[in-house]
Amino acid sequence: MSEKVRVSIESDGDLIKARAAARELALQLGFSRTDATLIATAVSEVGRNIVVHVGKGELTMRSLHESSRYGLEVVAEDRGVGIRDIQAALDEGYAGRGGLGLGLPGARRLMDEFHLESDPDRGTKVAMTKWRVRDELERLRARRRLRS
Amino acid sequence: MSSRSSSAEDVESRVDDSLLRELVSLLRDRRTELREEWVHRITDADLLNVMTPEEIFGEVTAVYDNYVDVLETGSVETLRAYARDLSERIIPRGVETDEVLGIVLLLRDVLARALFVHYVRDGELLNSIFNAYEPAANRIAVTVSVSFVEERERVIREQQEAIRELSTPVLQVRNQLLILPIIGVLDAERARQLTEQLLGAIQSSRAKVVVIDITGVGTIDQAVANHIFQAVEAAQLMGASAIITGLSAKIAQTIVELGVDLSMLTTAGDLQGGLEEAERILGLGATDAP
Amino acid sequence: MSGPVSILSRGDYLIASIQGDLSDAEVVEFRDDVAERLGSHDARGVVVEVAALDVIDSFVARALRSIAVTARLRGAETVIAGIQPEVAIAMVHFKLDLAPLRTALDLDDALELLQRSLYARANE
Numbered sequence: 001m002s003e004k005v006r007v008s009i010e011s012d013g014d015l016i017k018a019r020a021a022a023r024e025l026a027l028q029l030g031f032s033r034t035d036a037t038l039i040a041t042a043v044s045e046v047g048r049n050i051v052v053h054v055g056k057g058e059l060t061m062r063s064l065h066e067s068s069r070y071g072l073e074v075v076a077e078d079r080g081v082g083i084r085d086i087q088a089a090l091d092e093g094y095a096g097r098g099g100l101g102l103g104l105p106g107a108r109r110l111m112d113e114f115h116l117e118s119d120p121d122r123g124t125k126v127a128m129t130k131w132r133v134r135d136e137l138e139r140l141r142a143r144r145r146l147r148s
Numbered sequence: 149m150s151s152r153s154s155s156a157e158d159v160e161s162r163v164d165d166s167l168l169r170e171l172v173s174l175l176r177d178r179r180t181e182l183r184e185e186w187v188h189r190i191t192d193a194d195l196l197n198v199m200t201p202e203e204i205f206g207e208v209t210a211v212y213d214n215y216v217d218v219l220e221t222g223s224v225e226t227l228r229a230y231a232r233d234l235s236e237r238i239i240p241r242g243v244e245t246d247e248v249l250g251i252v253l254l255l256r257d258v259l260a261r262a263l264f265v266h267y268v269r270d271g272e273l274l275n276s277i278f279n280a281y282e283p284a285a286n287r288i289a290v291t292v293s294v295s296f297v298e299e300r301e302r303v304i305r306e307q308q309e310a311i312r313e314l315s316t317p318v319l320q321v322r323n324q325l326l327i328l329p330i331i332g333v334l335d336a337e338r339a340r341q342l343t344e345q346l347l348g349a350i351q352s353s354r355a356k357v358v359v360i361d362i363t364g365v366g367t368i369d370q371a372v373a374n375h376i377f378q379a380v381e382a383a384q385l386m387g388a389s390a391i392i393t394g395l396s397a398k399i400a401q402t403i404v405e406l407g408v409d410l411s412m413l414t415t416a417g418d419l420q421g422g423l424e425e426a427e428r429i430l431g432l433g434a435t436d437a438p
Numbered sequence: 439m440s441g442p443v444s445i446l447s448r449g450d451y452l453i454a455s456i457q458g459d460l461s462d463a464e465v466v467e468f469r470d471d472v473a474e475r476l477g478s479h480d481a482r483g484v485v486v487e488v489a490a491l492d493v494i495d496s497f498v499a500r501a502l503r504s505i506a507v508t509a510r511l512r513g514a515e516t517v518i519a520g521i522q523p524e525v526a527i528a529m530v531h532f533k534l535d536l537a538p539l540r541t542a543l544d545l546d547d548a549l550e551l552l553q554r555s556l557y558a559r560a561n562e
């Protein structure tokens with residue numbers, strides 16, 4: 001039962017859609033409003049990178065299910081020329097083109113897991129996940145389902 | 149979905165529809181007697197024994213009519229609304245899950261028998277009638293049970309939330325002033341809850357100053373210190389200033405050794421001092437974010 | 439003015455409200471419109487009201503700071519009002535520092551804050 005939402009990123013107007021979709025999916029998965037906001041903010045940052053630096057890309061958001069926790073994974077991909085200096089981009093205070101910085105350190109702080117791959121041939125891919133622990137009731141229900 | 153041509157499906161569903169309508173109108177015409185039959189079955193099975201006969205009769209009237217309506221429309225939304233309505237009415241009376249499912253199944257049986265008796269002479273028609281009736285009736289039974297269980301879980305969740313709130317109280321001392329005493333272990337999860345409660349309280353009570361007392365906090369390491377700072381910063385973003393109290397000399401030293409900048413915080417030795425500082429700030433007309 | 443925003447004058451103050459999620463282009467336009475109105479109205483203070491924002495990210499934060507700097511250059515004070523609890527938490531996690539911007543719970547508190555601080559300045 002995996003939910004998946006894809007948002008194509010081609011203009012900054014698409015970021016509005018992306019933020020809303022992220023928040024919506026997070027709430028549906030039972031994340032708190034705070035966590036849903038954290039996720040939407042991280043999505044906004046990585047989505048903006050695509051708009052500003054490449055012009056076109058894709059955001060895929062997908063729910064993850066494990067025995068003791070739920071997750072929301074966000075993957076932001078583009079086929080641009082890649083980030084020249086990944087280490088610097090992940091550093092606080094990196095200003096980058098236009099002084100905007102890449103918002104990546106911030107996004108990383110907002111999420112629980114964060115992976116970045118980038119090279120000139122394949123473009124850039126940011127994968128980040130936020131987890132939430134299943135509460136008592138959900139664990140009971142899962143156990144019931146396994147038994148029946 | 150199926151390999152039959154669409155026109156065959158159309159014909160079949162049109163036949164189903166008209167049959168459904170026919171059996172629904174039959175069930176409506178005979179509602180008084182069938183309702184009574186149903187109540188007999190309920191009391192015979194000793195279900196709903198927390199309710200008086202009058203109460204049972206009151207409930208079954210609405211439930212019967214809604215059941216037949218849902219049979220007719222079959223819409224998922226109406227189904228869920230019906231099930232929710234039923235749960236909300238029945239749960240406060242102390243009715244159990246098996247009873248709710250039990251009475252719905254009894255109604256299904258009563259109506260099925262009535263249909264059988266009415267159409268028994270025409271075997272093929274009887275078959276078609278049941279082909280129309282069974283899936284509709286079973287959908288109702290399943291939806292009602294699931295909805296009932298979900299409703300109970302919702303209540304349990306609310307209770308869990310209430311318990312959690314009680315265990316971490318944000319106290320309104322007087323107008324525009326809140327106290328948050330933190331006691332025990334402050335891990336990431338608890339810090340998150342605490343911060344949410346604090347900010348919610350700032351919003352609802354329009355507080356200008358919050359006094360956060362950490363006398364009762366267990367160990368204070370970098371992580372705990374960060375949680376406290378984050379709560380303070382978030383409160384400031386909402387226009388409130390924060391005073392930390394209960395910072396013993398020992399803890400202050402630990403924090404400094406951790407490389408944390410204490411000058412960013414407003415502190416006071418004890419709660420009394422903190423409240424006095426808060427009064428002073430409020431007297432001056434409250435917050436200037438640093 | 440495009441997007442769900444409104445900029446009103448109220449005596450000596452400007453009240454600039456963001457009423458829904460904005461695209462980056464709309465944020466920039468909002469920032470520029472506020473700057474222009476500050477100039478033409480000789481306002482002494484501006485309240486930027488953000489209660490309708492579910493997300494305040496680095497771009498919006500930068501625009502808010504920019505408004506405050508412009509306002510300061512024209513002799514006006516800025517207060518950001520109405521940051522929602524979840525948004526405040528996200529900003530803190532993100533380390534989105536709004537300093538030295540002043541913040542208030544809502545429009546009323548913001549106006550009161552401006553009033554008091556302008557009064558204090560006048561009496562220095």
